[in-house]
Amino acid sequence: MSKAITIAGLAKSYEGKPALRNIGFEVREGSCFGLLGPNGAGKSTTMKILSGLLDPDRGDVRVMGKELRRNAAEIREKIGYVPQSITLYEKLSAYDNLVFFGEMYGVRGGELKRRIADVLGRVGLADRAKDAVSSFSGGMKRRVNIAAALLHRPRVLIMDEPTVGIDPQSRNHIFEMIRSLQKEGVTVLYSTHYMEEVESLCDELAIIDHGEVIASGGLGEVLDRFGSQAVYLELNGPQESQAQGQEQEQEPPAPAGFDRPERKDRGWIVRTNSPLEAIAAWAEACKAKSLPVKQLEIVRPSLETVFLSLTGTTLRDT
Amino acid sequence: MALSIAVKEWKLLLKEKGTFFWLLLMPVLFIVLFGSVLGNLGGSDVSVPYIDLDKSAASQSFLQALGEKSGYKLVEKNPGERDDQLSRIRDGKEAALLVVPQGFANGVSGQGGEQASVELYSDPTSQTVAPLKAAIENVAGGMRESKIEGALMAAGETGEQLQAALASPLRIDDKPQVASAGNAVTQVVPGYTVMFVFFVIISMIRRFIGDKTTGMTARLRTTRMTPIGYLLGMWLAYLVVALAQCSVLLAFGHFAYDVQLGDLGAIAALVITLAVCGTGIGLAICMLVRGENQGMAFTQLLTMGGAVLGGLWFPVEYMPKAMKTVSHFVPQYWAQKAFQDIMVRGDHLAGILPSLAALAAFAAAGLLVALLRFRGFMKSALD
Secondary structure, eight states: OEEEEEEEEEEEEETTTTEEEEEEEETTTTTEEEEEOOOTTHHHEEEEEEETTSSOOOEEEEEEEEEETTTHHHHHHHHEESSSSSSSSSTTTHHHHHHHHHHHOOOOOHHHHHHHHHHHTTOOOOGTTTBBBGGOHHHHHHHHHHTTTTTOOOEEEEETTTTTTOOOHHHHOOOOOOOHHHHOOOOOOOSSSSSHHHHHHHHHHEEEEEEEEEEEEHHHHHHHHHHOOOEEESSSSHHHHHHHOOOOOOOOOOOTTTTEEEEEEEEEEESSHHHHHHHHHHHHHHTTTTOEEEEEEEEEHHHHHHHHHHHSSSSGGO | OOHHHHHHHHHHHOOEEEEHHIIHHHHHHHHHHHHHHHSOOSSSSEEEEEEESSHHHHHHHHHHHHHTTEEEEEEEEOOGHHHHHHHHTTSSSSSEEEOOTTTTHHHHHHHGGOOOOOOEEEEETTTTTHHHHHHHHHHHHHHHHHHHHHHHTTTOHHHHHHHHHHSSSSSOOOOOOSOOOOOOOHHHHHHHHHHHHHTTHHHHHHHHHHHHHHHHHHHTTTOOOHHHHHHHHHHHHHHHOOOHHHHHHHHHHHHHHHOOOHHHHHHHHHEEEEEHHHHHHHHHHHOSSSHHHHHHHHHHIIIIIHHHTTTTSSGGGGGOHHHHHHHTHHHHHHHHHHHHHHHHHOOGGGGGGHHHHHHHHHHHHHHHHHHHHHHHHHHHHHH
């Protein structure tokens, strides 16, 4: 499958402070690519460069095989950019906002009317078209914000944290819309704080921190390569003690040949790349101490654990 | 593309009720208020209370002659109200009280050997007293002429001899050099029209800074919109607003207060140049300021300072010589001068060309600054 976006060696500084050091990744046409990273990691700068808003200091950026700077006008026609902030005129209706954006993309007349009806239907706001945007909830505004980027039927949709601060209903609408666009062959570059969104939506991802890609690839590939597995153990005893209002929790023995267990939720966890051996060893150790095992299982690595292991911090702490 | 941006701006302005207040209602209120305060907007005769203690044909004749003088309206009071009226003068509530004493008719006719007199009680701080005194003296002069005329006729003088004897040795040959008399309305209507054209800048600043801070300018840059298209569209929107504003205010002056607009072609040329000038300077301010508050401060300085210096609130002739010179450096002066040249002096396009050239120079300077600073504005909007 051909590449919709190819970025290599991308660097950008603001007043001498590097925002991007050496960003590189590829996005397959028709895929949904997640860009994950904490605030200030360089996600927005990368997206602004892709959208033609910023010039990089160096690096190669190609969209649909064409070099960005030399083909800026042509590429602009192919890209839809959904900024992080809600950029709509609050006093105008959703319809009037979309008329304006449509005309800015060069769509006019009956065709514009048809496309407005189409995008409003996609974001589930066809019945609120004539209402002022100021009367909308945050989630509805975000949906109109996305609709405005679809009017010119872009081949690549760049979405910069499009679900910040929205209600679950709007989030679901957005997810459904992205999946539907993907089915139509639209490539989506999706930046977010929320790892569960990447896990739910994206085929591939890149994790950015301090202006560099620290991990990238298919979701499973990244999890396998960077996420350590773990074994989770929960005993019966502590629960019963808690029910009686007593603090008689007992630390279970470490499985022979593995690290000491860490506290997690109501049980304990041991990180390991040999989970089957760890389960066997831990079951044996508990049996030797006559500790009643309630739950003992392998925990699949998540992006959160990947990010934690790569950066030493959680996304929301940053 | 520029037209789409302008249409969007007009839609936004129509949704903002405050815009109508600032750009149309406020100047109309100012015109009505200051026009009324400065007089000449109908029913502005000075009210003069009087007490006629003589109640004679002579006293009635005197009062009728005074009442016929332009600008005075005599209001009769009862003799019992005299103390109350004097108290009102002392309190500054009335300017004067005219009392025609008993025996006035005898004094006028010369019977009894005493000169006729009237009593004028007045507040010396009032501006209306001196003209009132002059009006009374004028009536008294007329009475003196009648008295001389009667005496000469009794002495057997003919009508021609009488006319020759009473004719003034000096005749004022009044040759007005302007098409119509200037008054408060011809000062206030163009004055506030010019002043509020520059208030359009406030709306411009709010839109430009708003677009920049919300990220709208950056987002639009991801569309087909070119930076120059954005600048032109925004300018066009407010240029048309300024043109409409001028048209409405001048039409209000014409239909509500019968202001004679003069050569409409010259007025149109002036309004267009003024609108280009105001919005051109507005664009420059939008590109120069870092935030809305800074922009408001700039605009207040330009609109208020320019209004005072440009003679929008009161004629430049009242200013000290140095300020008169300084006034040439504000665009408002040239706009007001051109309006007065057309409306009062009856000038046509050729006569106001120097003023148009001055306004065009201010407009060119504003647009040049805007163009030079626009790249920086866009860069800061995209970062």
